Amino acid sequence: MLSIKNLHVSVGDKPILKGINLEIKPGEIHAIMGPNGSGKSTLSHILSGKSGYTVTEGSATYQGKDLLEMPPEIRAREGVFLAFQYPVEIPGVSNVYLLKAALNSIRKHQGQSEVDAMDFLTLVKGKVRLLEMDEKFLYRAVNEGFSGGEKKRNEILQMAILEPKLCILDETDSGLDIDALKIVSEGVNSLRSPDRSFVMVTHYQRLLDYIKPDFVHVLANGQIVKSGGAELALELEEKGYSWLEDAEASA
Amino acid sequence: MAKANSSAYVERYADGASSLCGQTVPWLQQQRADAILQFTEYGFPAIRDEDWRYTNVSVLDKQHFAMAQKSVSAVITADWLKAYQLVDAWSLVLVDGYFSAEHSVLADLPEGVTVMSLAKALQDAQYATVLEGKINGAVSQDENGFVAFNGAYFVDGVLIHVPAKLQVSKPIQVLHIATQELTAINTRSVIVADELSEVQLIETFVGLECAYLSVAVTEVFVGQNANVTLHKVQVESEKAIHFGGTYVKQARDARFRHDNFALGAVLARSDVHTDLDHASECELNGLYLGVKRQHIDNHTRINHLKPHGISRQLYKGVLDDRARGVFQGRVVVAEDAQKTDSQMNNRNLLLSSDAEADTKPQLEIYADDVKCAHGVTVGQLDEKSIFYLQSRCVDEETARNMLTFAFANEMVDKVKIKSLHDLILGQVLTRFPQEGINKEWL
């Protein structure tokens, strides 16, 4: 699905990612943990095509194609989805408009016709229920005046409707209370399938109780300093990151 | 001292002036004579004048506009009207400033409600009495040259009177249509809403493809605890020059809202001035869209004269190509106007590096216990938002168009009259790149 090789990324002259290697196969769930400022969001952004970064070395291949060459909207239409750490408010554009525009772009990209208006509403309303949201949210401007938790839920709603192949969740669990976390996790779990992969950036092992990862990676100072199974997250919860950074420094 | 540009008009208009409406009304004749003197002295405004420093009307020195004559245009058919005349509303149509009974829809007005040609009203002693003290009653004595020009030479206009306690069931539209090349169209409108009444009004300005000067002065008297909403839709011809002045007197507890959609004309200026009495409220909204070489100026003045008044202003501008937008908002809080609550906001979106926005909010506060805020922004589209939309499959061009539209649409969405909302939405969409925007989904 996704193959990242020796990826180096800078902002201006400042190197942020310093040689990332990561292989993600269809159906897998990878958790990425790591201290603040280690480069987790940068990795999410570079995969989804945000401008302002320079790739100085390395590659990212998605479904056999050079991901880094594609404009962001093509990546999205090809199935890459980023649930933002800080979802953007778009006053004046309703949620339902954006969903329709996005879904139809994907369908067009796949050579399909525009979605039928009734089918669309049925689909959207079903997902709204799944995420236990109020239908009113559909007609409000995208994220405008939403609480932190509502914004995160809205990201997952979009994801559930667009059915991407590669889902990148950047701290979707931050700022969610336990009930909301359960609902969001159920939403994510309902999307799990053998041909869909997840990259979940998180600070909290708690999320991984609800969505069990196949792999956990620790990103520190722009590099993956340790990889392991789900049990690594528990270890991190207990010991923090410093032991890894120390190990890295002495290595 | 007489100004060259006005003297030329006074000379050329002398003949026409002798047959203007209201000949039999002595007080009006006196006012017209005074206005001619004032216009001769002031001339059209010059950029030396602080209130006009961003808006240059010196084109009026070079270009003469003849006094518009009553005419019949074959172009204005029922089909043509459909694009501008609202269904579910009463409408009074003025063609080149003159009342057109043929195009107006005024049947079945509620009892006691007057919607009629100003010229006709002046012929009738009963209405002329209502008008005394109202014509030139809201506009201040030393207004600019356009107002004096209008006072001297208005050919017709409208009188709208809503009696006390009446809630008018449908909106009332005044549709101004310009059809003649190189004419000046002067209209005067008087709106009187008696105490506890409620009415929604629309002033629409539209013209055939020609160059003309449209000068419309509207005076509004909002009675005690009455509620008046006035939507102005300015979609004049691309070559037109538009000056519109709305002057309002709000009685105690009166509410007044003005929405100005300034979309047309090559050079447009809109003034809204209102005086607030005890606990009266006003809301002034504006959307101006400029493309090519359009110059659109919005000028407001809110006088808080008594305590507990509330004023809200939000003007948004979208400027592309070489267009220029101006916002000058002035809020004056008198010494007596304690507990005034005032907010003024102007936000501009520049779509091209040659576009320009000039904004000048002014607060003059003479009371000490007030809440007054103002904010101004001039900026481009937000790159974070563009990326967010791209990450949701939307291509960059469409994302830019969506965000531009969304910025403007905030103002369109404030309009709750469905047919008017759709009319404005259509007008906004035709003026901006709409590639990728799907109207059916809006």
Ligand SMILES: Nc1ncnc2c1ncn2[C@@H]1O[C@H](COP(=O)(O)OP(=O)(O)OP(=O)(O)O)[C@@H](O)[C@H]1O
């Ligand atoms: N546009 C930018 N300009 C300059 N520095 C940047 C920019 N974007 C990111 N950085 C820096 O790159 C580093 C990595 O940032 P990033 O947001 O990827 O970290 P993170 O791991 O997601 O942190 P957090 O856990 O706080 O979300 C930080 O030091 C950050 O300050």
Ligand SMILES: [Mg+2]
């Ligand atoms: Mg981050």
